[in-house]
Amino acid sequence: MMLVLLMGLWSTTGVAQVDPNLQKYVGEFITDSQGKVTEHDFNGFKVIFESTGWGYGKKNPLGECSWDKNEVHIDPNYWNQASEVSRWTTMYHELGHCICMRDHVEEDWFLKKLHLWGVRTARKETVLLYDGCAKSIMFPEDFGDWCVNVHKEYYVHELFEDCKVRHETH
Numbered sequence: 001m002m003l004v005l006l007m008g009l010w011s012t013t014g015v016a017q018v019d020p021n022l023q024k025y026v027g028e029f030i031t032d033s034q035g036k037v038t039e040h041d042f043n044g045f046k047v048i049f050e051s052t053g054w055g056y057g058k059k060n061p062l063g064e065c066s067w068d069k070n071e072v073h074i075d076p077n078y079w080n081q082a083s084e085v086s087r088w089t090t091m092y093h094e095l096g097h098c099i100c101m102r103d104h105v106e107e108d109w110f111l112k113k114l115h116l117w118g119v120r121t122a123r124k125e126t127v128l129l130y131d132g133c134a135k136s137i138m139f140p141e142d143f144g145d146w147c148v149n150v151h152k153e154y155y156v157h158e159l160f161e162d163c164k165v166r167h168e169t170h
């Protein structure tokens, strides 16, 4: 109800439509990009709460970037129980997709197969840091608050170093 009301207040074209509870992260994202990303890059984008079907024991994502709709969705059920660090990571991950055009940094099919076969020690330097933390917040799985606390500065640098802002085509 709250969300519907707020959306009603938003203008429909040209401007960003960011849920008030998510604005803080969008602002930080712009600041952390050190000029690479501006408010303009959010024009026509929605950053909103919408269910992805997330729930305990399910594989649904915490959030998602919908390319064709120019929308970032954050699952409200996930959000309500998430730590501050996890929220930050999820927002930066999804904005990494939608705003910076970043793909996942993940293991290749062969390593995934090995893991499937139980060879869990097979890891790749391109994906993981020396301490087992992901090498990028574009890693597709939740890798825990500890890693973000230790490597936050590095993750921000890594994210924006490879950020190719999509120029407005609409």
Ligand SMILES: [Zn+2]
Pocket: 093, 097, 104, 140
């Ligand atoms: Zn992703």
